[in-house]
Amino acid sequence: MIDVAEILRVSAFGRYHLWILILSCAVTFFDGLDFLLIAYTLPYIRDEMHLSETAMGYVSAAAFVGQMIGALAGAYLADLLGRKPIILTCTVLSAFLTFSTGFAQTPETLMILRLLAGLTIGGLLAPAWSLNVEVMPRAMRATSVTIIMLGFSLGASASGALTNLIAPHLGWHAVFFLCGALTLILALVLLFTLPESVRWMVAKGKPASAVLSALQRLAPNEPLDRSSSFYLSDEASSSERTSPAAMFQQLFKGWLAYITPLIWVAYFCSSFAIYLKTSFGVLFLEELGLSVPDATWLGAVTGLLGALGGVLLLALTEKRGPAWIALAPAIGAPFTLLLGLGLVLNGPFFIPVVLMSSIMVGTGHAAVVAMTGIYYPSAIRATGGGWASFVAKFASVAAPIIGAHFFLGTKERVLHGYLFSAACLLGVIVCVLALAKFAARLTEQKPDA
Template sequence: MARAASQTLDVGQFLQAQKFSRYHLHILILCALVTFFDGQDFSALAYALPYIRDDMGISDEMTGYVSSAAFAGQMIGSLFGSYMGDIFGRRPVIIACTIGSAVFTTIVGFAGTPEQLIVLRFVSGLAIGGLLAPVWALSIESMPKSMRATSVTIIMMGFSFGSSSAAPIANWIAPVLGWEGIFWVCGAMTGVFSLILLFLLPESTRWMVATEKPRERIVPMLARFNPGFEAQAYERFSLSDERQTSKSANPLLKFRELFVGALLIVTPLIWAAYFFSSFAIYLKSAYGVIFMENLGIARQNAAWLGGATGVLGAIGGVALLAMTEKRGPGWIALAPLFAIPFTMLVGLGYVMGGTELVAVLLISATLVGAGHAAVISITSIYYPSAVRATGGGWASFMAKFAAVAAPIFGAQFLSGRQGAMDGYMFTALCLVGIVVCMLLLAWFARGLKAEEAHSAAQAQPAE
């Protein structure tokens, strides 16, 4: 930490010196709840879709377009929300997107045609996609360094839990209020939570320092991390553990910052890994229940199994990151690597039914979910605070190409048992892509550590 006589506080070192506290827990819980309701709103369609198909009689092709609409909205929303998060701050963007998700998810329940579903799911997807990069950034910038990646995985565990919660909501509400009630209930719950955020969600201290916000805004936030902090000794604030970035609000200049130094290779590898992982997870999200039905599992049992694997995958992701946080991103490849043989057992027809099929599907989907959660955890950690949301947003944007394509491409797998088996084989190919990308990323990420050490060494004399 900088000496008081210099009147400059190294906020990077200050935050790293803090032990995990109640305030860290406060931020972590709020961020996890943000993604919980985000995931609940997002996955409402997956569990409502079998009922919608029966009610509207839509074709397999139209089913693909309906499922892809939210992904397309997320893709655009991820760029817009991340850019706004770096310009105006994490807090206002997260709150605005949460309110938008609540409103438009509720309105989806009033759709009367497939075309209306497509439009409304696209609009709700803008809000759902817009908040993820800012909430990742808020968590990474607030947690101790040893918990940055793990905190993102815990937060996305909230998304998985929220996605899974749509399963019991569908099973309980659809028989009473129809598929429309699933969206009404999910939207109302998110709306109530958005009001809580107005009073409890803080801003990122690192972002305020990186963007040179007034001292009067920064000091109270530092005091929340350490109530004994003596603010009067410092007039200026710095971040020695981050390189300086362009202060321009020009989105093109912010985009260029994602390719400086070792990031020239690391960033594309993050995008590729996230792309393959998203194709696998969103194919499961969109059609997992239908695939399991086609394999002979009853609809409600398939919904419960889908929900359970979402929860177990999220927990598995946290366990995986706890093991790999200090060992590098290469260890993330373990989950998709182990998932490949289980997925192929179903795809090749070696497991056809009964308890054995349920067990294999449970293991496969859990490992796919754990790997996806771990991949997400690293999408923002390598970037400076001034462009961290932009980095996460662009990774999300690239991944959403897979998310949009998965339901459209996956519609060809909706016909019977053989179609479902082909869907699992394609998932196995996506898992191979994740393994390759993560192993390459682990190698090239070493250059980023060297750059961080160099930046810290240059800042040291100023202390």
């Protein structure tokens, strides 16, 4: 029998790994592009539809509600049916729904379409994370998740740039039409080139011929033959029941009983900070004196730099342990606090402080996202990431609704929003430091026979 886990562990990062990473980045790029369009087009939609602050909050929250449901459904189906079919299905549906959003004429239609789009976006991310964790060499697992989430941030940044380039001339509708069409082209590429996870195939007892074909691409120098049989030495047997309840229970097995709640709370706090920024960052900065185009460009740049920072931070974390993830929120919290206290609003340090605060919020969030799937076995990895995403989406839904009620309308309210974000960053620091302790215990735990 051939130990697939050992082959993947010692395999060198090659061209096929790179191709999977590029495809995954393209998936998350268009995911971020389609999802964050609403944040950057919201000022134009507000003026056309005469939206109140409360209505803007509900429009922003609609996609997050969809993400909550989609995260659970997509993750469970990905563990049951495979990573590829769920990623492909969600990409096709996302393309259709993004294109359809351009036809919206009322706030109610807009909310429904963004709710449905959120279902596809929520259902896509956990399978994409899982696919990369399961095919990459050991030293690249967490970093690969951060790199593909860099794709999400690049897409989010591109949505700001496209909005600035297109919306003032052709209207906000044209932005959704273009992005929906581009996402559909990506779906066609995925149909013919996206592979399935070899770890998932072994864990689920798929035919040896399919495993062999996938493994030969990932480890072309390994001596393999068609009579080989395969197993995973670093995971428990996959004989567990596959009902949603049974798979949920496995998230709390052994040291995971401590790790899973800490991941959830850290992801929740980080999500509140990042989605308050992405939902109302432009409106916050407009209230503090910047023009909408300048605030949009600033949001796009900080989103991109935050994602790049996440990649660098995870490269450090791979070598020195998960406690280093706390570095980003530890740097970001003081800068966010300076904004919330109003100490730098009228001076030359305003823009630099906004940049550092926003970049560190993004860097920390990218690193926290990478934690959500690396501690779980292949048979439940997408479920683990999906449940973490589901819990985090409570924050994603709450952020625009609470933000609309308490943090919009006046400069004083905006400052309160920055203070609340600083508190969220402190919560991330506490959870990550505790998680590092229990993660070390998990690495010492042997898999069941």
